[in-house]
Amino acid sequence: MIVPLMLPLMRSLNVSMLQFGMIFCFNMYLGLITPPVGTAMLLGKQIAGTTVSETIRECMPMFIAGVVLLILITYVPAFTTWIPGLG
DSSP states (O other): HHHHHHHHHHHTTOHHHHHHHHHHHHHHHHHHHSTTOOHHHHHHHHHHTTOOHHHHHHHHHHHHHHHHOOOOHHHHOOHHHHHHHOO
16 A cells, blocks of 8 residues: 555655565565564464564564665665666
8 A cells, every 4th residue: 555655756766666666575574574563473473383582582583684685775776776787
């Protein structure tokens, strides 16, 4: 629901649609593993039969890597667009 609202803003800021898609997808990924709404994390907790605190501790390295990658995707456009630029 938010993409149609953000798309004109991204176009006015001259952000590549590929880069915007990557930023959006990584934000969604981080939202799915971040409590309290982190449905992917809660589903993993339920399947593994562990506690929330154990699951959060195990998710933390992936969360930190995701945040670093999100920063790279957001502030270094060449990080996202160099592979499609080869073709």
